[in-house]
Amino acid sequence: MLIQRSPNGRDVPYPSEITPQAVYEQRRDFIKKMAMGAAAGGALWEMANREAFAQAPATKLAAKLNPAYSAMDKPTPFKDASTYNNYYEFGTDKSEPAVNAHTLKTRPWTVSIEGEVKKPMTLDIDALTKLAPLEERAYRLRCVEGWSMVIPWIGYSLSELIKKVEPTGNAKFVEFVTLADPKQMPGVKSRVLTWPYVEGLRMDEAMHPLTLLTVGMYGQVLPNQNGAPVRIVVPWKYGFKSAKSIVKIRFVKDMPKTAWNISAPSEYGFYSNVNPDVDHPRWSQATERRIGEDGFFQKKRKTLMFNGYSDVASLYTGMDLKKNF
Numbered sequence: 121m122l123i124q125r126s127p128n129g130r131d132v133p134y135p136s137e138i139t140p141q142a143v144y145e146q147r148r149d150f151i152k153k154m155a156m157g158a159a160a161g162g163a164l165w166e167m168a169n170r171e172a173f174a175q176a177p178a179t180k181l182a183a184k185l186n187p188a189y190s191a192m193d194k195p196t197p198f199k200d201a202s203t204y205n206n207y208y209e210f211g212t213d214k215s216e217p218a219v220n221a222h223t224l225k226t227r228p229w230t231v232s233i234e235g236e237v238k239k240p241m242t243l244d245i246d247a248l249t250k251l252a253p254l255e256e257r258a259y260r261l262r263c264v265e266g267w268s269m270v271i272p273w274i275g276y277s278l279s280e281l282i283k284k285v286e287p288t289g290n291a292k293f294v295e296f297v298t299l300a301d302p303k304q305m306p307g308v309k310s311r312v313l314t315w316p317y318v319e320g321l322r323m324d325e326a327m328h329p330l331t332l333l334t335v336g337m338y339g340q341v342l343p344n345q346n347g348a349p350v351r352i353v354v355p356w357k358y359g360f361k362s363a364k365s366i367v368k369i370r371f372v373k374d375m376p377k378t379a380w381n382i383s384a385p386s387e388y389g390f391y392s393n394v395n396p397d398v399d400h401p402r403w404s405q406a407t408e409r410r411i412g413e414d415g416f417f418q419k420k421r422k423t424l425m426f427n428g429y430s431d432v433a434s435l436y437t438g439m440d441l442k443k444n445f
């Protein structure tokens with residue numbers, strides 16, 4: 121039998137690179153194995169990935185593993201996921217948020233849900249956390265800069281919250297407004313971006329069950345540098361769509377003006393779906409480096425359409441994704 125060398129330079133391909141049928145079978149296997157883990161609140165899965173969870177801080181957050189929504193890739197070590205960050209409110213260097221974000225005060229914290237909804241509400245972070253059962257979901261997150269991680273997030277589908285506020289027929293988009301407080305965030309004095317950092321999704325994207333309202337990771341509450349106390353995670357889009365430290369969720373008629381789109385419209389579109397076929401104007405998006413696993417000189421991985429979350433393709437039928445980048 122011919123053994124094909126995979127693009128990552130190993131004989132054994134990464135799960136993300138094997139054929140759909142094989143993926144399916146492996147996933148079925150994985151789901152069987154993980155059913156037990158799910159019953160035990162993901163404890164077995166965490167045990168199997170003990171190394172990745174090492175050094176997580178002590179504020180535990182219980183959640184049930186959702187194996188159907190969890191990537192099979194090895195989780196990125198907590199240490200990397202919590203020290204290599206993009207959070208410009210705390211500095212533009214990857215190492216700065218972990219050093220600076222201790223000044224962020226995450227309690228008390230309220231999130232106001234407003235705009236085109238029948239039942240606007242302002243929720244305290246603890247009430248928001250308890251609004252729906254918490255799930256643990258290991259998602260791939262790929263930054264537009266060309267690196268990726270696999271992070272076991274904790275949260276629930278944003279759709280759970282959306283259903284509670286009952287959007288009106290005018291609600292076409294959801295806007296996420298994040299905190300911009302110069303007293304807590306040294307970076308907002310800089311003019312790299314417009315503040316507050318705003319992101320948005322089309323209503324159907326926001327309603328997709330993969331879109332996760334996120335309050336924790338690695339079995340713990342979110343570290344400040346990862347967007348405490350609440351952020352969004354949209355796994356099939358570039359990382360910048362996943363806004364951190366949200367204070368307002370607004371339902372609106374028109375496509376929101378988002379921070380990166382304002383700063384460089386030719387480089388960052390509204391959709392920003394992970395797409396290996398659409399290059400960033402200044403670099404290719406065909407490959408990525410997995411943080412904490414691949415050495416700097418290791419061959420890169422191939423980037424997958426929608427970051428491998430092919431289920432979402434139906435959201436974009438009939439759309440030219442080269443134009444709507």
Ligand SMILES: Nc1nc2c(c(=O)[nH]1)N[C@H]1C(S)=C(S)[C@@H](COP(=O)(O)O)O[C@H]1N2
Pocket residue numbers: 201204205206207208209261262263264298317345346347358359360361362363364365
């Ligand atoms: N408020 C806010 N949210 C943000 C950012 C930011 O600078 N400010 N950076 C984004 C980018 S570019 C990425 S890649 C992810 C990184 O998330 P992580 O540090 O938890 O991996 O957060 C996104 N959310």
Ligand SMILES: [Mo]
Pocket residue numbers: 206262263264265358359360
């Ligand atoms: Mo990013």
